[in-house]
Amino acid sequence: VERWVMMLQGGNLAQVQHVVLILSGKGGVGKSTLTTELALALRHSGKKVGILDVDLCGPSIPRMLSVGKPEVHQCDLGWVPVYTDAQKSLALMSIGFLLEDPDEAVVWRGPKKTALIGQFVSDVAWGELDVLLVDTPPGTSDEHLAVLENLKKQHKVDGAILITTPQAVSTGDVRREITFCKKTGLRILGIVENMSGFVCPHCSECSNIFSKGGGEELAKLTGSVYLGSVPLDPLLTTSIEEGKDFIQTFPDSATFSAINSIAQTLLTSIQNP
Amino acid sequence: MADIPSDAPQHCPGTASEQAGKTSACQGCPNQNLCSSGATKAPDPAIEEIAEKMLTVKHKILVLSGKGGVGKSTFSAHLAHALASDATKEVALLDVDICGPSIPRIMGLEGEQVAGLSLCLSPRYVEDNLAVMSIGFLLSSPDDAVIWRGPKKNGMIKQFLRDVDWGELDYLIVDTPPGTSDEHLSIVQYLSSARIDGAVIITTPQEVSLQDVRKEIRFCQKVQLPIIGVVENMSGFVCPKCKNTSQIFPPTTGGAERMCEEMNLTLLGRVPLDPRIGKSCDEGKSFLTEVPDSPAAAAYHSIVQSIQAYCLSHVPREESAG
Numbered sequence: 001v002e003r004w005v006m007m008l009q010g011g012n013l014a015q016v017q018h019v020v021l022i023l024s025g026k027g028g029v030g031k032s033t034l035t036t037e038l039a040l041a042l043r044h045s046g047k048k049v050g051i052l053d054v055d056l057c058g059p060s061i062p063r064m065l066s067v068g069k070p071e072v073h074q075c076d077l078g079w080v081p082v083y084t085d086a087q088k089s090l091a092l093m094s095i096g097f098l099l100e101d102p103d104e105a106v107v108w109r110g111p112k113k114t115a116l117i118g119q120f121v122s123d124v125a126w127g128e129l130d131v132l133l134v135d136t137p138p139g140t141s142d143e144h145l146a147v148l149e150n151l152k153k154q155h156k157v158d159g160a161i162l163i164t165t166p167q168a169v170s171t172g173d174v175r176r177e178i179t180f181c182k183k184t185g186l187r188i189l190g191i192v193e194n195m196s197g198f199v200c201p202h203c204s205e206c207s208n209i210f211s212k213g214g215g216e217e218l219a220k221l222t223g224s225v226y227l228g229s230v231p232l233d234p235l236l237t238t239s240i241e242e243g244k245d246f247i248q249t250f251p252d253s254a255t256f257s258a259i260n261s262i263a264q265t266l267l268t269s270i271q272n273p
Numbered sequence: 274m275a276d277i278p279s280d281a282p283q284h285c286p287g288t289a290s291e292q293a294g295k296t297s298a299c300q301g302c303p304n305q306n307l308c309s310s311g312a313t314k315a316p317d318p319a320i321e322e323i324a325e326k327m328l329t330v331k332h333k334i335l336v337l338s339g340k341g342g343v344g345k346s347t348f349s350a351h352l353a354h355a356l357a358s359d360a361t362k363e364v365a366l367l368d369v370d371i372c373g374p375s376i377p378r379i380m381g382l383e384g385e386q387v388a389g390l391s392l393c394l395s396p397r398y399v400e401d402n403l404a405v406m407s408i409g410f411l412l413s414s415p416d417d418a419v420i421w422r423g424p425k426k427n428g429m430i431k432q433f434l435r436d437v438d439w440g441e442l443d444y445l446i447v448d449t450p451p452g453t454s455d456e457h458l459s460i461v462q463y464l465s466s467a468r469i470d471g472a473v474i475i476t477t478p479q480e481v482s483l484q485d486v487r488k489e490i491r492f493c494q495k496v497q498l499p500i501i502g503v504v505e506n507m508s509g510f511v512c513p514k515c516k517n518t519s520q521i522f523p524p525t526t527g528g529a530e531r532m533c534e535e536m537n538l539t540l541l542g543r544v545p546l547d548p549r550i551g552k553s554c555d556e557g558k559s560f561l562t563e564v565p566d567s568p569a570a571a572a573y574h575s576i577v578q579s580i581q582a583y584c585l586s587h588v589p590r591e592e593s594a595g
Contacts, residue, residue, distance in 0.1 A: 028342010
């Protein structure tokens with residue numbers, strides 16, 4: 001009974017300890033990949049984690065976690081999230097689950113997207129979670145405003161992590177996302193530089209395919225915390241493709257170390273604001 | 274009637290929307306009765322105005338993807354450079370990525386902003402025969418964020434098409450943001466009375482990308498936008514030291530090739546990963562001029578030739594007879 005009362009009073013986020021948005025101004029920098037990997041790393045360190053995927057046009061997370069196309073049920077408190085394991089340590093909600101045909105395009109204008117995102121934020125019965133990560137599409141538009149407005153109504157947003165790749169074409173967009181955060185009063189927990197160099201598996205030569213150093217420069221320029229960098233790793237991209245748990249499969253890799261370090265810094269930051 | 278009237282509430286769906294006058298946001302709006310009566314859903318006069326404007330544009334090509342970060346802007350820019358390398362052709366590049374306008378930087382036009390917020394819609398010129406338009410030019414600082422909802426973005430796109438003085442063009446290339454939303458619907462709607470030659474779809478090899486790209490292809494089919502073909506970008510990386518190839522974005526489900534077979538589309542070509550491409554883009558230079566002998570440049574040229582051939586062979590009867 002107490003849990004019900006709490007829910008009714010505080011809404012579906014009442015037992016979620018922390019909510020973190022994963023943002024970028026730029027597409028294709030690895031928001032969904034890093035949301036998935038950070039979630040797996042946090043779970044690996046014993047936390048109960050949820051992922052809310054509000055990329056309505058391109059929902060990537062279901063594939064990355066190998067959950068396929070499960071049926072989504074409603075309970076009295078709202079939608080029941082999909083759990084990736086029997087222990088219910090990782091929960092997921094994505095519009096990918098609501099589409100009849102996975103190749104069907106969601107061709108919606110802003111207001112309809114806004115309405116669905118409002119529902120996603122308040123009507124998913126997350127239960128108890130240590131951290132809810134919210135994966136977003138690129139940009140500074142309807143989805144971002146909708147998710148932020150709805151989270152704020154429930155007084156529930158710790159801040160945002162911004163993902164960039166090293167090159168200027170990327171940091172140029174992420175600067176605008178930083179402005180979005182500042183204008184909307186969203187705390188910037190830090191910047192992550194993804195695709196930070198590629199080490200050839202044959203000869204170990206490092207190539208800076210997407211340039212170098214941009215993430216750290218951006219952090220300095222904007223007075224943000226630099227959380228770290230993650231290299232380009234075909235083992236990671238293959239894991240993500242196949243919906244495998246990279247953290248379990250390659251616990252000794254430099255990439256895992258990098259992701260884990262970012263996850264731990266994030267945890268410290270949100271637990272000690 | 275303006276798409277979003279000045280007295281509309283915050284979540285106004287737009288007067289031309291099917292939901293006009295019917296959403297919860299419409300309650301209490303002075304225009305609610307008018308909108309729900311259907312009077313505002315008369316075809317937007319801008320569509321005909323734009324069609325008129327577009328009579329002097331021979332070929333219109335959209336560059337699309339469902340997926341972000343696959344290289345749409347990079348490709349659009351280099352397509353524009355390649356087409357404009359023929360000095361007898363007039364080419365323009367329109368960037369309708371309102372939130373993340375990359376084209377000014379990639380085309381070497383950063384810092385071309387007019388002081389203060391400008392309504393001036395004159396395109397900027399990279400070469401005498403290569404014009405560019407982007408919202409990036411209207412922003413006074415690289416930190417400015419365009420935090421607009423759909424209806425306002427649509428208004429900007431309408432202005433870009435109707436109010437920019439494009440002049441006579443052989444090619445208008447339109448670079449789009451990722452997704453299947455306001456920008457894409459608007460471009461297709463506003464150009465609905467002007468003939469679009471077709472769309473070039475950009476993808477990278479992995480399924481995470483293809484699954485979004487299939488949606489984009491479905492979108493094109495739904496709105497009857499012809500698809501010129503698909504470009505597979507970031508297709509393998511050759512290590513400059515040992516020359517071995519790594520599939521950094523692995524084609525675990527057969528890449529663009531299999532997708533094209535399954536969906537009966539043309540694979541225009543594959544462009545390998547080359548660090549010099551990103552570097553050129555960052556520096557605002559054309560990779561085709563900077564590194565002309567690379568495999569990536571050769572791939573680009575072959576793809577551009579295929580696109581040109583498509584455009585020239587798909588001129589409708591009325592035009593070719595005249």
